[in-house]
Amino acid sequence: MRKTTAIDSGNTLRFQKVSDQSLPELACKSIINILKETKIDKKEIDGLIVSSCSTEQYLGSIISEMININPKISTKIENLCNSGTSAIFLAHSLISSGICNAVIVTGIEKQNSPGNKLLWDITRGIYDLPIHWASLFAKTHFRYYNTSEEDLALVSEKNHKNANENPNALFYNKKFSFLDIMNSKKIVDPLKILDCCYPCEGASSILLVSEKFAKKSENPIWIKGISQNNQGASFANISSDLRSVTTTKTASKEAFNQANLKPSDIDIAELHDAFTILEIMAYEDIGFVEKGKGSKFIEQDSIHINTRGGLLGCGHPIGATGIAQTNEIILQLQEKTYNGRQRKNCSRGLVHNMAAAGTSSTIIILEK
Amino acid sequence: MNLKETIFEKFKDGIFLNTFCPHCKKQIWPPSNNCKDCFNKTVLKEIENKGILLEMSYSHIPKQENFFGIGDFSGIRILGTIVEKNIKVNDSITIYNIKIIDNKISIEFGNYNK
Known part of the structure; x- marks a missing residue:
């Protein structure tokens, strides 16, 4: 893939349970933080993509008016938990095709988002919460690969600990020990409450620019590979083999091909840990470790994983999550994180974002 | 309709x-x-009322404290409640009962060979 799209800068607001701010207000607050810092002139913004599962109308144009921009395109993307990186994919397409030069992507969500549950899928029957399919993935992994509840707790402990270094995380001030996690309430076997992310409110934005505009950027981060794969929407469609998330495997392979890189070239990654088991499966499906060895990879230190705290530590504002994940990689590659969570010598990062039992996944590979 | x-x-x-x-x-x-x-x-x-239990778990959610799993009935995969305790993954299962609750399919799986 040619270097056609760079990410100039980003911003994430602190995730919280609820506030009295409207979705457009949240978006504007995050976007204004970017516009105050960037060298790109506001008049040059020619695209605004909103990522949200809200049913509110015309958000793209409302937010455009509130920040007084007149872009060529302003629209909203909804793809459940995979909305954020879907919006980035669209922005990248607009720039690499030459239609736009500077596109803002903003993800916004309220805690009670309709995106928390897929209503269409009748194949889930009365077991229609995300934890039901996640528990079946976990049970399969336990049966085939001897993964244990202790392994899941290690993922939760690591990510919550990382969140303690991230002031934007919902659980920034909340410490959970391994025993707290192991003793937390069982919801659906083998998943406990601290194996699950927490739906919350949040906003996160990034500014993507063309190669030409990137010359004005202080520290552009380049999209080297971006790929999404979709395998329908129903759990029935993907459940013939619960050992892997096929969409993650397919999207990863294509993104690495585009980037002409391999998993061992990645220094830092944000993985979609909506449930602890999903992080372990992502290690394997992306190719950081061979299938079945995910539980042995949790405590490795060759790749920094979920340094912002993941979805487990940060919370999960559906439409904002993929953008917040991408923001973390940008900040790490630009060496702009603070509170002790900056990892050294990182030049390449990966973002993994997925939706609805893994029926859809996106992989983005970023480079300094 | x-x-x-x-x-x-x-x-x-x-x-x-x-x-x-x-x-x-x-x-x-x-x-x-x-x-x-x-x-x-x-x-x-x-549909053919003989399938295989692909995977199962136990729900501790209040008012839903029971075993459940995903059954495959000749390619029709659906989640349902497991009403017999001795059923294991890969066992042959049958649909014992089916109804609609809150516009969702509530299905009960039992042992096919019983």
């Missing part, structure tokens, strides 16, 4: 209908008016 309503209505008689493509000779699930491959019109056909 639309397709979903027609299928749900039949559940009241304990009959699980699904859409079938006569041209491709395969079940189309979730139900659809057209075959997802050849796009010919589908017909309604009762």
